[in-house]
Amino acid sequence: MKAINSLDHLxxxxxxxxxxxxxxxxxxxxxLLQRDRDGAAALAAALMQSLETLRHCQRCNTLTExxxxxxxxxxxxxxxxxxxxxxPVDMNMMEQTLAYSGLYYVLMGRLSPxxxxxxxxxxxxxxxxxxxxxxxxxxxLATNFTNEGEATAHYLSEGxxxxxxxxxxxxxxVPVGGELEYVDPGTLAQAVRxxxxxx
Amino acid sequence: MKAINSLDHLxxxxxxxxxxxxxxxxxxxxxLLQRDRDGAAALAAALMQSLETLRHCQRCNTLTExxxxxxxxxxxxxxxxxxxxxxPVDMNMMEQTLAYSGLYYVLMGRLSPxxxxxxxxxxxxxxxxxxxxxxxxxxxLATNFTNEGEATAHYLSEGxxxxxxxxxxxxxxVPVGGELEYVDPGTLAQAVRxxxxxx
Numbered sequence: 001m002k003a004i005n006s007l008d009h010l011x012x013x014x015x016x017x018x019x020x021x022x023x024x025x026x027x028x029x030x031x032l033l034q035r036d037r038d039g040a041a042a043l044a045a046a047l048m049q050s051l052e053t054l055r056h057c058q059r060c061n062t063l064t065e066x067x068x069x070x071x072x073x074x075x076x077x078x079x080x081x082x083x084x085x086x087x088p089v090d091m092n093m094m095e096q097t098l099a100y101s102g103l104y105y106v107l108m109g110r111l112s113p114x115x116x117x118x119x120x121x122x123x124x125x126x127x128x129x130x131x132x133x134x135x136x137x138x139x140x141l142a143t144n145f146t147n148e149g150e151a152t153a154h155y156l157s158e159g160x161x162x163x164x165x166x167x168x169x170x171x172x173x174v175p176v177g178g179e180l181e182y183v184d185p186g187t188l189a190q191a192v193r194x195x196x197x198x199x
Numbered sequence: 200m201k202a203i204n205s206l207d208h209l210x211x212x213x214x215x216x217x218x219x220x221x222x223x224x225x226x227x228x229x230x231l232l233q234r235d236r237d238g239a240a241a242l243a244a245a246l247m248q249s250l251e252t253l254r255h256c257q258r259c260n261t262l263t264e265x266x267x268x269x270x271x272x273x274x275x276x277x278x279x280x281x282x283x284x285x286x287p288v289d290m291n292m293m294e295q296t297l298a299y300s301g302l303y304y305v306l307m308g309r310l311s312p313x314x315x316x317x318x319x320x321x322x323x324x325x326x327x328x329x330x331x332x333x334x335x336x337x338x339x340l341a342t343n344f345t346n347e348g349e350a351t352a353h354y355l356s357e358g359x360x361x362x363x364x365x366x367x368x369x370x371x372x373v374p375v376g377g378e379l380e381y382v383d384p385g386t387l388a389q390a391v392r393x394x395x396x397x398x
Contacts, residue, residue: 006251009249017231018227033253034307044250049208063206
């Protein structure tokens with residue numbers, strides 16, 4: 001009599017979404033079934049299609065439908081620059097700046113020993129091997145300025161230096177439009193320490 | 200060349216989830232594809248199964264796999280009580296109290312003229328018709344104590360009274376464990392106005 005029905009099953013399944021607990025899962029399930037059945041059907045189809053077609057680019061590790069993604073194959077990109085980011089979202093942000101025309105390597109994560117993510121799990125050797133292909137002239141580290149992101153950048157910079165690669169880190173400092181009054185002391189300290197001489 | 204790929208399609212589809220904007224959609228998509236492919240596959244399957252099997256109970260309007268839900272068919276429920284709630288979540292909350300053994304009517308919404316939800320869209324006549332079956336002795340209004348919930352309760356109480364039905368509203372007041380110091384004045388005012396004589 002109390003067999004799990006499809007509604008309970010849906011609610012349970014929605015909990016795979018990040019940040020969705022039992023209450024939100026219930027709310028989302030009822031919302032979809034009541035208000036947006038077309039959206040729910042489209043979501044189910046998109047999920048299945050993505051799982052089927054998307055894999056990692058063999059060169060930059062981002063998600064793509066081909067063996068090697070469009071960006072890695074593009075002759076318009078500067079192959080002498082390789083920018084390391086944590087996730088495809090970060091890569092998209094970099095692209096939106098229009099300030100970078102090199103290639104990328106997407107880690108799909110960051111060093112996080114507490115979660116069991118070490119250099120091996122992130123395949124950091126693969127990044128260094130990729131950067132040592134003879135074409136890459138500069139390895140740009142654009143991981144986040146969090147503890148984990150900094151640790152990842154540190155590990156990569158050590159490895160890159162050991163291989164004689166030129167390695168840089170994107171700049172820290174006061175954000176554009178930022179007022180010193182409202183910037184945290186740590187950021188301001190970095191901005192002073194890393195001040196640039198004006199030409 | 201710039202055909203929409205399955206990743207973009209997934210990100211777009213995720214926006215059908217309530218409260219998910221472009222940024223979260225991206226984050227969720229990458230999370231699922233990177234960390235929880237099994238969960239994503241299960242979610243897709245659960246969505247499709249739910250859309251296929253779930254419909255509204257012909258008596259109480261909640262979502263069910265049968266024509267009439269288990270609860271409406273149960274001989275253990277007191278058919279002389281009909282409790283009107285806004286959503287299945289609210290019904291579940293009522294059930295958890297173990298304080299109610301009657302039947303339900305689930306509105307699947309509330310009056311909200313600004314969103315184009317009037318008495319007709321909510322089929323409030325159907326509620327009143329259901330409550331006039333001759334078996335129901337008391338219509339208990341358990342819509343939320345929000346403006347919309349109150350308006351819905353008001354509309355139903357007027358209709359019920361016009362049909363000579365006995366109608367009640369669940370009590371407002373200080374929550375159990377609540378301290379007067381921290382209760383908002385509106386709630387406290389209601390608790391005073393609706394004070395009960397102790398037997």
